[in-house]
Amino acid sequence: MFKPKVYRPPPPKIDSKINFNFTQDEDDEKVEFDPLNCNVTKISASGEVTITFDSLVRPLEFFRQEEYANLTMNETAFNLIRKEVFNVTFESQMYNQSSVNLPILQDWYFESLDEVMLRLRLNFTNPLYVSSDQPDYLSIRFLNTSYLLRLNDSVSLASNYTIKDAKVPPQAASAKEIKAVEQLADSAQASMIFTLVVPFCFMLFMSCSMDRVWGLYNMLQVQSNIPNFRMIALPANAEYILMITKNVSFFNLFQ
Numbered sequence: 001m002f003k004p005k006v007y008r009p010p011p012p013k014i015d016s017k018i019n020f021n022f023t024q025d026e027d028d029e030k031v032e033f034d035p036l037n038c039n040v041t042k043i044s045a046s047g048e049v050t051i052t053f054d055s056l057v058r059p060l061e062f063f064r065q066e067e068y069a070n071l072t073m074n075e076t077a078f079n080l081i082r083k084e085v086f087n088v089t090f091e092s093q094m095y096n097q098s099s100v101n102l103p104i105l106q107d108w109y110f111e112s113l114d115e116v117m118l119r120l121r122l123n124f125t126n127p128l129y130v131s132s133d134q135p136d137y138l139s140i141r142f143l144n145t146s147y148l149l150r151l152n153d154s155v156s157l158a159s160n161y162t163i164k165d166a167k168v169p170p171q172a173a174s175a176k177e178i179k180a181v182e183q184l185a186d187s188a189q190a191s192m193i194f195t196l197v198v199p200f201c202f203m204l205f206m207s208c209s210m211d212r213v214w215g216l217y218n219m220l221q222v223q224s225n226i227p228n229f230r231m232i233a234l235p236a237n238a239e240y241i242l243m244i245t246k247n248v249s250f251f252n253l254f255q
Contacts, residue, residue: 036150036157038118040166043138045240046178047122047171048111051140051163056151060113063147075110078147082110087141088120090168093134103130103171115151127171138166170239181240220249 036057042050063073071077078085090105103126111119122138130136142148145157172178199213224246226232227239234242 034155036148036155038148038157038161038163040138040140040163041117043122043166043168044178045169045172046175047124047127049120049122049138049140049166051118051120052116053118053148056115057113058149058151058154059115060147073147075112078113079110082108085142085144085147086110086120087143088122089139089141090122090124091137091139092130093136094129095133101126101129103127103132103136113147118148122168124171128173130171131168132170136168137164138168139164140166170234178240184241217249220245224249 036053036055038051038053040049041052042048044050060074060078061072065071065073065077088105088108090103092103094102096102103124106123106125108123109121111121113119120140124130139162141160141162142157143160145159145161148157149155172181224242227234227242
């Protein structure tokens with residue numbers, strides 16, 4: 001029987017001087033994204049919490065409702081799932097923890113989410129006693145970060161991202177009361193500017209003294225330092241008036 005001869009080529013000769021330790025190209029390296037961060041930048045006397053992100057995020061209109069995928073997410077739909085996304089806790093520092101006036105976070109609501117900030121609304125029982133003895137604190141933990149994505153690369157907050165110990169200022173009894181105080185403060189601010197400008201004009205054209213005016217402003221500067229005495233507990237409306245007084249007496253007229 002005829003058997004064909006199979007030609008097998010010899011194995012290749014490998015030069016020992018050749019280095020076969022390949023390195024990964026720079027383009028194939030793993031890209032690490034900077035994490036998304038946020039912080040509480042303001043808590044108003046009416047209970048509005050403003051959380052600001054360190055970069056632009058996707059607004060609420062970008063997302064779809066879970067039950068109705070053809071509808072965009074809105075404030076009403078998001079409020080239904082808010083406690084699945086956030087865990088908000090309030091810690092009162094009132095000395096008498098058994099007092100009937102102890103402030104408690106009764107509930108909270110989602111208000112808005114745009115490319116820059118997130119807003120929540122807090123409702124307290126006994127709001128006039130918030131931070132009445134010592135500053136009270138608020139903590140916010142993000143349970144579901146899939147709704148908080150960076151705009152350009154979709155990076156979310158870290159899992160269970162937590163904002164701890166945000167100081168809660170004294171609270172007003174209601175939003176209506178805060179609005180009335182703001183109107184009173186605006187009129188007081190305009191009046192104080194008037195008391196500065198008119199005597200200054202008299203001084204220029206009639207050589208009148210401004211000693212009484214400067215005495216008034218010195219008194220206001222002393223009065224505006226009352227919040228620095230921590231043993232004095234001030235309600236929200238009084239603290240707001242003192243803040244306006246401080247801005248006027250230190251000539252911060254546009255704050």
